[in-house]
Amino acid sequence: MIKTIKITFLLFIFFGSTAMGLHRFYTAIYQINYVAEKKMIQITTRIFADDLNDALKNQYHKNTFLGTEKETPEDIVLMKKYLSENFKLTVNGRSQAMNYLSNEVEDNVIICYLNIKDVSKINSLAIENSILIEIHPEQQNIIQFNNNGTKKSLLLSSETTKGMLK
Numbered sequence: 001m002i003k004t005i006k007i008t009f010l011l012f013i014f015f016g017s018t019a020m021g022l023h024r025f026y027t028a029i030y031q032i033n034y035v036a037e038k039k040m041i042q043i044t045t046r047i048f049a050d051d052l053n054d055a056l057k058n059q060y061h062k063n064t065f066l067g068t069e070k071e072t073p074e075d076i077v078l079m080k081k082y083l084s085e086n087f088k089l090t091v092n093g094r095s096q097a098m099n100y101l102s103n104e105v106e107d108n109v110i111i112c113y114l115n116i117k118d119v120s121k122i123n124s125l126a127i128e129n130s131i132l133i134e135i136h137p138e139q140q141n142i143i144q145f146n147n148n149g150t151k152k153s154l155l156l157s158s159e160t161t162k163g164m165l166k
Helices: 002-020 049-060 073-086
Strands: 027-035 040-048 087-091 094-096 099-106 109-117 125-129 140-147 150-157 162-165
Touching: 027 125, 040 049, 040 087, 049 073, 049 109, 073 087, 073 099, 073 109, 125 140, 125 150, 140 162, 150 162
Parallel strands: 027 140
Antiparallel strands: 027 040, 040 109, 087 094, 087 125, 099 109, 125 162, 140 150
């Protein structure tokens, strides 16, 4: 009986310690929709709040509290700056600035809403996305693009931070 308890305890310790060694999956999702009637590109980002706060601390050397009760307007300013520096779209060969509209929090995910106006059509869309790569080299940024019903996807990572959709 004592031998069984000891073996069970050792197995519990072994499996518990190996489970701690597992790597967390780092991912963010970006939905890009072209709305021809409005001549607008609508962008929705979904990024884990704790990862985004870590990235802002790493980049700007300031603690932020995005997605919490302690969130400040300055935290939002830093987030917008970080997004604009690390997530860029080039439409039909022309770099486009994104307009930040708002954000909301769902569980531990920050959902940001952005847009680009005055886009008459999209022949090509170049995407550069290095969000969270500097703190998590295994980060994967999934891009889902809908252009008048034609859906395409792109997976960007530390190995490939740029991609093209046509």
